[in-house]
Amino acid sequence: MLKGKTALVTGSTSGIGLGLAKALAAQGANLVMNGFGEVDAALAQVKALGVQVSYHGADMSKPHEIEAMVRHAEATFGSVDVLVNNAGIQHVARVENFPPERWDAVIAINLSSAFHASRFALPGMQARNWGRILNIASVHGLVASAEKSAYVAAKHGLVGLTKVTALENATSGVTCNAICPGWVLTPLVQKQVDAKAAALGISNEEAKRQLLAEKEPSLQFTTPEELGALAVFLCSTAADNVRGVAWNMDGGWAAQ
Ligand code: NAD
Secondary structure (H helix, E strand, O other): OOOOOEEEEOOOOOHHHHHHHHHHHHOOOEEEEOOOOOHHHHHHHHHOOOOOEEEOOOOOOOHHHHHHHHHHHHHHHOOOOEEEEOOOOOOOEOHHHOOHHHHHHHHHHHHHHHHHHHHHHHHHHHHHOOEEEEEEOOHHHOOOOOOEHHHHHHHHHHHHHHHHHHHHOOOOOEEEEEEEEOOEOOHHHHHHHHHHHHHHOOOHHHHHHHHHHHHOOOOOOEOHHHHHHHHHHHHOHHHOOOOOOEEEEOOOHHHO
């Protein structure tokens, strides 16, 4: 379905981003990957799907590096047809204790990076009259949890940015939508599981069970594969007129 197209997925060396990169590659898209950590292993998993893969190590908190990443994608494959703004970090503390530099980092990486990547990628999409921007928000783009002020503010902001981007391109072939996962068992969430297990003196399994029970009626983690299938749908022709939605895949979390 995406053969001949190029997808740029930020934060795709791990977790959800890697799952989305694999789902888009399975549809034939060439991939530009980004992120830190186990870069070679992540690239190998996507290359194994038979598409061309390139990597750019831009730091999503730095606008000039984001521009260089988009230009690298265009120079390597000729276009950015699908932009997935996925890179994100978390910090957990009450507002009065929240370190200001952590606030700035969460806003920069989880929200401002999507603005910058979109503003650099949009002109090419508009010129070709086809494009898909997928903003990986969160159920925290729709509802709040205590001790996540920066994350909730960034994700609500990302849902707002999604709607504006969708409206500004509504008469074109460029769509923009947000995906709002509940709990997905990635390194980002494993850290919160570990913190809960340590704080309460409980096992990792019990901490996972309690984490789910607090928020997610299905008592199940959403998987990167399920999110990948939703991303593929949003890139399909069937989704040509899906514009500005914030689609939660959260086991019923936001329905409560
Ligand atoms: P993760 O920690 O497994 O992956 C995060 C990715 O972002 C990694 O590739 C990391 O290297 C990259 N990254 C972090 N800082 C970066 C920076 N400054 N520049 C470039 N890359 C950077 O996390 P994840 O759970 O897969 O989260 C991915 C996205 O999904 C995030 O935006 C997160 O908020 C969102 N999300 C996650 C969950 C969940 O339960 N895991 C739920 C809802 C939304």
